Amino acid sequence: MDEGRARRRGVSPRLWLAGGWLLLALLAAIFAPLVAPQDPLAQDLMLERLPPFWLDGAEPGYWLGTDSLGRDLLSRLIFGGRIAFIVAFAAAIAACLVGSTLGLISGYFGGWADRIISRIVDVWMAFPPVLFAILLVAVLGTGLSSVILAIAIIDWTRFCRVIRAETMGQSRMDYVENARIAGYGRIGIMLREVLTNVVPSIVALLSLEMGIAVIVEAILSFVNLSISTDDPTWGGIIAEGRLSIHQAWWVLVFPLITLILTVLSFSQFGEALKTRFDPVLR
Amino acid sequence: MSACLDIRDLSAVLPNGQRVLRSVSLAVQPGEVRALVGESGAGKTMIGKAVLGVLPSSVRIVEGDMRLEGEDLGKLQPKARRTLIGARTALIPQDPLTALNPSRRIGSQMTDRLVRILGWSGERADTRIRQLLGEVQIRDPDRVLKSYPHELSGGMRQRVLIAAAFAAEPRLIVADEPTTALDVTVQKQILRLIAQLQREHGTAILFVTHDLGVVAKISQKVSVLYAGKVVEEAETAALFAAPQHPYTRALMAATPRYTDPFASLKPVDDAVLAGLAAEITAADQAWRRPHG
Numbered sequence: 001m002d003e004g005r006a007r008r009r010g011v012s013p014r015l016w017l018a019g020g021w022l023l024l025a026l027l028a029a030i031f032a033p034l035v036a037p038q039d040p041l042a043q044d045l046m047l048e049r050l051p052p053f054w055l056d057g058a059e060p061g062y063w064l065g066t067d068s069l070g071r072d073l074l075s076r077l078i079f080g081g082r083i084a085f086i087v088a089f090a091a092a093i094a095a096c097l098v099g100s101t102l103g104l105i106s107g108y109f110g111g112w113a114d115r116i117i118s119r120i121v122d123v124w125m126a127f128p129p130v131l132f133a134i135l136l137v138a139v140l141g142t143g144l145s146s147v148i149l150a151i152a153i154i155d156w157t158r159f160c161r162v163i164r165a166e167t168m169g170q171s172r173m174d175y176v177e178n179a180r181i182a183g184y185g186r187i188g189i190m191l192r193e194v195l196t197n198v199v200p201s202i203v204a205l206l207s208l209e210m211g212i213a214v215i216v217e218a219i220l221s222f223v224n225l226s227i228s229t230d231d232p233t234w235g236g237i238i239a240e241g242r243l244s245i246h247q248a249w250w251v252l253v254f255p256l257i258t259l260i261l262t263v264l265s266f267s268q269f270g271e272a273l274k275t276r277f278d279p280v281l282r
Numbered sequence: 283m284s285a286c287l288d289i290r291d292l293s294a295v296l297p298n299g300q301r302v303l304r305s306v307s308l309a310v311q312p313g314e315v316r317a318l319v320g321e322s323g324a325g326k327t328m329i330g331k332a333v334l335g336v337l338p339s340s341v342r343i344v345e346g347d348m349r350l351e352g353e354d355l356g357k358l359q360p361k362a363r364r365t366l367i368g369a370r371t372a373l374i375p376q377d378p379l380t381a382l383n384p385s386r387r388i389g390s391q392m393t394d395r396l397v398r399i400l401g402w403s404g405e406r407a408d409t410r411i412r413q414l415l416g417e418v419q420i421r422d423p424d425r426v427l428k429s430y431p432h433e434l435s436g437g438m439r440q441r442v443l444i445a446a447a448f449a450a451e452p453r454l455i456v457a458d459e460p461t462t463a464l465d466v467t468v469q470k471q472i473l474r475l476i477a478q479l480q481r482e483h484g485t486a487i488l489f490v491t492h493d494l495g496v497v498a499k500i501s502q503k504v505s506v507l508y509a510g511k512v513v514e515e516a517e518t519a520a521l522f523a524a525p526q527h528p529y530t531r532a533l534m535a536a537t538p539r540y541t542d543p544f545a546s547l548k549p550v551d552d553a554v555l556a557g558l559a560a561e562i563t564a565a566d567q568a569w570r571r572p573h574g
């Protein structure tokens with residue numbers, strides 16, 4: 001039995017592929033000044049629109065080519081990852097803390113607390129999220145912290161709804177009733193009997209939310225509402241790439257691939273982690 | 283000497299006015315096993331939940347009182363009531379899978395209550411739990427304590443829950459159909475274990491079941507419940523020798539006999555049910571009148 005479980009644990013290609021990509025991208029972002037082959041901001045009109053390495057006319061050291069100002073695309077993607085990951089972690093954790101706490105309270109205590117929280121969530125979800133984000137950033141002003149804040153303000157409802165539903169299901173379980181008979185306090189039961197069973201879902205959502213934060217940040221950069229435009233961001237590179245799609249397709253395609261891989265990896269990683277955390281499924 | 287559990291004239295209603303318990307009176311003396319029988323929906327579980335203070339929020343007690351070792355539960359503050367119930371009672375549940383938290387190890391679930399609620403030292407709790415696991419004939423306590431609930435069989439889980447129920451030496455255990463969810467072969471072992479621990483610890487048990495065969499084996503007294511009403515109560519031996527109420531007689535005729543399993547079974551007679559329905563309607567009307 002132990003052997004079987006060990007085997008199942010070992011073979012989870014989803015976890016390894018998704019985790020591998022995320023680790024690679026994260027390490028590259030952290031050590032960007034060391035690993036980036038060029039200065040991401042250095043312009044050189046002699047080197048503009050160089051193609052990626054396997055095409056005629058490529059220059060060594062410019063692996064994925066250059067943009068219309070002669071800046072190295074790979075280096076810009078690596079540096080862009082820094083902002084993507086900072087936003088992903090900070091915004092997702094903030095949204096998770098607020099949303100999960102409210103969802104747990106709402107689902108476990110029910111009654112008027114539940115009615116108030118659920119009503120707020122309903123009103124919140126009535127706004128189209130991307131529009132909401134653009135509006136918020138316009139109000140809060142551009143900059144890293146307002147992007148993070150905007151994403152957290154919009155997306156806590158995702159955690160709240162899912163965690164509320166799971167908590168309600170858990171609260172009906174017999175072991176919660178047993179804990180009440182034994183004399184545990186309400187808060188103690190909520191944390192010990194309910195939260196422990198909701199953690200796998202929180203972890204999965206957290207990872208998914210990181211992916212969503214990456215997209216939202218890219219969209220905000222794309223419409224030029226994110227961070228100051230000097231620092232490269234994935235959304236900013238995509239916006240520039242779109243303008244020169246006919247002369248240099250790679251400036252659009254590589255950041256798109258990077259973005260998609262990262263977002264998919266976050267969601268897959270979350271799902272795989274969930275199965276790992278769940279004592280029954282694993 | 284006061285009864286371990288003394289329920290008097292307990293009535294409870296649903297929001298739509300339907301009565302789920304009708305003036306139930308029932309006593310369990312210290313160290314005694316009282317069986318509570320009746321068909322599905324009769325309200326057996328409701329009585330257990332009322333005693334343990336975990337009635338669904340939709341069910342409201344409208345009259346009657348419950349005393350646990352002489353203490354009137356209705357007169358206590360909620361917190362004091364919780365503490366009293368927690369210290370003096372325990373539940374052996376119907377479904378041993380959902381009664382254990384799937385994401386916590388058996389060991390921590392079992393000792394936690396002794397340590398956190400009753401203030402025992404970790405060491406004392408651990409010793410006690412191991413002793414109880416021995417009593418329920420679990421031979422490899424180390425493995426069981428380290429396991430998650432889903433890693434154990436249904437019978438093992440129920441043994442764990444029986445051990446947990448007896449661990450803090452409660453005065454009263456409510457056992458709500460503790461063998462129904464189990465394999466037939468395991469049912470007998472579990473029943474024997476409960477009976478044995480009950481005898482050794484001298485614990486009073488309110489034993490909920492719909493199986494008269496089980497009643498005969500384990501209990502000294504029986505209350506027969508129909509539609510939330512106690513229609514007959516008697517010493518177990520007397521009840522089997524000479525059931526008084528027509529519903530009890532019908533219930534017995536509908537139970538297979540171990541001595542003669544192929545004898546034809548009669549479903550409960552329609553005339554008996556019609557008589558009961560009339561009896562209950564009359565009782566309900568009598569109950570409603572003074573309340574307007």
Ligand SMILES: Nc1ncnc2c1ncn2[C@@H]1O[C@H](COP(=O)(O)OP(=O)(O)OP(=O)(O)O)[C@@H](O)[C@H]1O
Nearest residue numbers: 296302321322323324325326327328329338340492
């Ligand atoms: N949560 C609830 N809210 C409202 N009514 C309920 C609830 N649970 C049960 N009831 C009703 O209360 C009555 C008594 O149910 P109870 O569960 O006590 O029956 P029981 O005798 O334990 O039956 P079984 O043998 O099926 O366990 C039934 O009519 C049932 O429909």
Ligand SMILES: [Mg+2]
Nearest residue numbers: 326327328458
């Ligand atoms: Mg029941």
